[in-house]
Amino acid sequence: MGPASKTMRVIVTRAREQLEPLASRIEELGLEVVRCPLIELRPTGPDRVDVDGYDWAVVTSPFAARELLRRAGRPLPRVAAIGPGTAAALAEGGVKAALVPSVSTQEGLLAELPRPAGRVLFAGAERARPLLAQELGADVIPLYRTTALRPDPLPEGELVVLASASAAEAFAALGLDLPVVSIGPETTRAAEAAGVKVIGEARTHDLDGLVRAVAQAAL
Numbered sequence: 001m002g003p004a005s006k007t008m009r010v011i012v013t014r015a016r017e018q019l020e021p022l023a024s025r026i027e028e029l030g031l032e033v034v035r036c037p038l039i040e041l042r043p044t045g046p047d048r049v050d051v052d053g054y055d056w057a058v059v060t061s062p063f064a065a066r067e068l069l070r071r072a073g074r075p076l077p078r079v080a081a082i083g084p085g086t087a088a089a090l091a092e093g094g095v096k097a098a099l100v101p102s103v104s105t106q107e108g109l110l111a112e113l114p115r116p117a118g119r120v121l122f123a124g125a126e127r128a129r130p131l132l133a134q135e136l137g138a139d140v141i142p143l144y145r146t147t148a149l150r151p152d153p154l155p156e157g158e159l160v161v162l163a164s165a166s167a168a169e170a171f172a173a174l175g176l177d178l179p180v181v182s183i184g185p186e187t188t189r190a191a192e193a194a195g196v197k198v199i200g201e202a203r204t205h206d207l208d209g210l211v212r213a214v215a216q217a218a219l
Helices: 016-028 062-071 084-092 106-112 131-136 165-172 185-193 207-217
Strands: 009-012 032-035 039-043 056-059 078-081 120-125 139-148 159-162 180-182 198-201
Touching (some): 016 032, 016 039, 039 165, 056 062, 062 084, 062 120, 062 139, 084 207, 106 131, 120 131, 139 165, 159 207, 165 185, 180 185, 180 207, 185 198, 198 207
Parallel strands (some): 009 032, 009 159, 120 139, 180 198
């Protein structure tokens, strides 16, 4: 974007309760933010999660991490977080992730989880990819439901930021031909499978990495 160009408009698609930290950081780059939540996160499942007898608990999103901490007893088993953002959500609740894989995908977590893993609890979204749970023979407890939103009118901008596979699918359903920046491999996979053009992916799959990727794409 040249110096004479108008300010780039960046469409931020995170759920409403997660949107503001990212939006504020992008505005600090001097870009205009279009706040447009494309997903809604709703807690589901049991009020209490019994973690007794588990060797590992696996969480694959910050929302899942917060819901597990809210509903589980103490002490927790060792907790594996799929990426830095999920590990940060655990840390906010006073729990240090025992494993954060170098590649923030279910495959990456599987590659680094010690074997035998013992008894594993998978706590995530209702429609989470089943790969990890199947490979580990894990007990699955859905802690939230992701619902796609369709804004009216459709958002206008020059760049879209996607921070989850669900947001990628919701954006693809809008039929807008806009380039996107993705938070990591899982989100990129979902976006490209739905025909969305990904022009950048965060090198570190957290808020800082996503902001850096947006800054690079906006050059």
